[in-house]
Amino acid sequence: MSSNDRIAPVIPLFGGTRGAGPSTGSVEAAPLQPEPRVDDPSDQHDVSAPSEPDADEIRQRAEAALVRRLRAKQLSVSEARSVLRENGLDRNAVEDVVDEFLRRSYLDDHTLASLLVISGSERKGQGRIALARSLAQRGIARDIIDDALAELPDDDAERALDFARSKASGMSRLDYDTALRRLHGQLARRGYGGSVAMDAARTALGEVGVRRASSRPSTAHPSGVRFVDSE
Structure with missing residues (x-):
């Protein structure tokens, strides 16, 4: 065999010894095997149980919820307490937040009532x-309601007549008793x-021409005194 016909030696890539002479067959590389994993107890985490928020996180979320509501409309102190309770605050924490918002004038029942x-x-x-009822439904205290109503001029009769005039024209086709009742x-x-x-x-209906069709006939008393039924 000539020198040109000699086969170069094969160098094993994965283990084995280096051959010194010509190779007489092919060499298969052994597959890599992963090293066995030893679990470290310190790496074990329970991902199934989420951590509970602490008191500070609950308070921050409740305050943020209250601020969002106040941006939409002004709330009474009672309504603010309800928002805070809905967001998980206990009684003491609710009062702390309310006191803080009162100090900053974010809450003011007197201004809201007015x-x-x-x-x-x-x-x-x-x-x-009706005004007193609507304020009470917002949780405003009675003394604050009275103060707000005291600011109104004593003209209920005038406001009532204005409202009655705005509605009376639509009742012109009704009989008097039905229109008056409505x-x-x-x-x-x-x-x-x-x-x-x-x-x-009565005044508003009379102004638009809705009147009682006829009065009942007068009755005579035996003494001769006449009595006329009034409306």
Whole structure:
């Protein structure tokens, strides 16, 4: 065999000894085997149980929720407490947050009551009874409600008549008793009660021509005195 016909020696890549002479066959590389993994107890984590938020996190979330609500509309102190309780704060934490918001004037029942009274009387035509009811539904204290109502001028009769006039024209086709009953009911629902509502309804209906068709005949007393039924 000539020198050109000799086969170069094979160098094993994965283990084995280096051959010194010519190779008489092919050499297969042994597959790599992963090293056995030894678990470290310190690497074990329970991912199934999420960590509970602490008190500070709960308070921050509750305050953020309250701020978002206050950006949408002004709340009473009672309504603010409800928002905080809904977001997981206990009683002591609720009072701490409310005190802080009061100190910063984020909450002010006196200002809120005044605004609601002005809006209800001027825009909605509400009387004192309806105004007091709407403020109480917002959780505002009775003494604050009384202070807000005291700022109103004593003109319930005038406001009632203005409201009655705005509704009376739509009742011109009704008979008098039906129109009076409906208009009086609308006035009562807006907080005008008793004689104020009745006087306003009668005046407004009379102005648009809705009157009682006829009065009952007068009756004569045996003494000769005549009595006429009034409305």
